[in-house]
Amino acid sequence: MLVTALALLPLLCVPDPDRNLIELARNAVIAEVLGKPTTRVERRSTVRPVFVTIERNGQVLGCRGSLEPRTASLEEEVVSAARGAAAHDPRYRPIAKSDLPGFLVTVTVVEGTHPISSVEGLEPGDGLVLKAGNRTGVVLPWEGKDPSIRLQWAYRKAGVATGSPAQLFRMVASRSRG
DSSP: OHHHHHHHHHHHTSOOHHHHHHHHHHHHHHHHHHTOOOOOOOOOOOOOOEEEEEEETTEEEEEEEOSSOOSSSHHHHHHHHHHHHHHOOTTSOOOOGGGOTTOEEEEEEEEEEEEESOSTTOOTTSEEEEEETTEEEEEOTTSOSOHHHHHHHHHHHHTSOTTOSOEEEEEEEEEEEO
16 A cells, blocks of 8 residues: 555646646736746746736736737746736736735636637637737636627727627637636
């Protein structure tokens, strides 16, 4: 029995990639709020677009990210988006020290976007991207359930009138929260 338990020990020590991204995001938020540098990122995963959302008591405090990567690794994208969500989301005030107890981060890693002709059939776990000219509205996965309401939100986020000509895309993404 002891041999079996010892054989499993290496499996228990394998780092969980989602946990690592959550930890990176949380540490970046705290560093931004406290005015400290972010710890150097050691691991280098293939770069992907990322969004980081910060919440406390069910209320969004900030969300930043991009549909195009801006750094050299996934980890750097997470740190950049987290710092941006903490202090540079124009829709919200910068996060204060008093907001730190009990805050949660959600890291959404964009796997891809696929053109769609309508929002019918859009599942809650799908994101929605609306492009109208040079304006873009992004509704992240699990941000609402009703596809027609999500479409209205996408128009509003893009800053264009509802019903204006636009291209629609289903966003496929993984989401981690902690």
